[in-house]
Amino acid sequence: MNVKNRFYRLIRGLLAVCVMCALADAGVQGAEMQIGENDSVVRSTADHAKFKILDQDFKTGPDVTRACLTCHTQAALQVHKTFHWTWESEKGIQKGIGKKNVLNNF
Known part of the structure; x- marks a missing residue:
């Protein structure tokens, strides 16, 4: 070529x-x-510490996602505007890190 x-x-x-x-x-x-x-940001009304499916040691990011999707069946509406999805590092730590700026979310 x-x-x-x-x-x-x-x-x-x-x-x-x-x-x-x-x-x-x-x-x-x-x-x-x-x-x-x-x-600006959707706030959770649920205490996620009370959900049995979340009371475990997750081995991978996709394992966490699978657990979340058992309740969050409309993830784009329910998760994408929450702190779980939009967090960024504090100013001065390292510019541009945080889930908001990551291409691979795992």
Whole structure:
């Protein structure tokens, strides 16, 4: 494969990633609008310490997600605006870390 073809494949791949990220972000923004334009963050009304399914040592991130999804069947509406999803590090610790800025949420 010559350099020109490799370059075009790289550009197409990068564009595909950009499109996927934009579409994913649009989905989250749409969910926020359904919750309410004036709501900054949705607060939980449940004491999660009382849920038996959460009273265990989780081995992986996906294990935690599976447990959450047993109750949060509409995750985009129920979780994406909560602190679990939007947390960021405190100012001065390290810029840009936190679940809000992580591509892989596990």
